[in-house]
Amino acid sequence: MRPEITKRCKGCGEDKPHSEYHIHQSNADGLRSKCKTCRSAENKANKERNRPYFAEYHKRNARRICERVNAWRSGLSGEKLKRYSRAVAEGGKRFRKTRKGELSTTKGNMSKLTGIPIDMIDDGVVEAKAEQLRLTRLIRSLKKGAK
Numbered sequence: 038m039r040p041e042i043t044k045r046c047k048g049c050g051e052d053k054p055h056s057e058y059h060i061h062q063s064n065a066d067g068l069r070s071k072c073k074t075c076r077s078a079e080n081k082a083n084k085e086r087n088r089p090y091f092a093e094y095h096k097r098n099a100r101r102i103c104e105r106v107n108a109w110r111s112g113l114s115g116e117k118l119k120r121y122s123r124a125v126a127e128g129g130k131r132f133r134k135t136r137k138g139e140l141s142t143t144k145g146n147m148s149k150l151t152g153i154p155i156d157m158i159d160d161g162v163v164e165a166k167a168e169q170l171r172l173t174r175l176i177r178s179l180k181k182g183a184k
């Protein structure tokens with residue numbers, strides 16, 4: 038077996054394989070600086086911390102929010118209205134799917150990008166995609182420099 042390429046997480050400080058990080062195009066290595074476990078914990082904590090604020094905000098502004106949404110929605114017609122209804126229907130489904138498959142986001146993305154079934158995607162494929170991102174970015178920066 039080839040040695041696994043790892044990266045140190047800025048959150049927990051552990052060395053983890055690249056498949057344990059979400060893809061993040063604007064980072065130099067194409068991956069998040071914190072591992073999936075750390076980011077998930079962080080997101081949960083933030084959501085929990087902000088919950089009273091948003092609950093209070095919605096209660097205080099319920100009427101205004103409702104009016105604004107209704108006004109915007111009633112301005113939609115024809116193709117726009119159709120697209121909006123479809124997005125609402127699909128968005129709900131998509132959200133539920135993401136919540137369930139939270140841990141396999143990177144491999145799920147790879148599967149979507151490459152068309153390879155998700156159970157056939159190993160860390161090598163993730164690594165290859167990260168390398169491709171690195172090269173694309175390098176080429177872009179070289180092109181920018183040449184101008």
Ligand SMILES: [Zn+2]
Pocket residue numbers: 046047048049050051071072073074075076
């Ligand atoms: Zn971590």
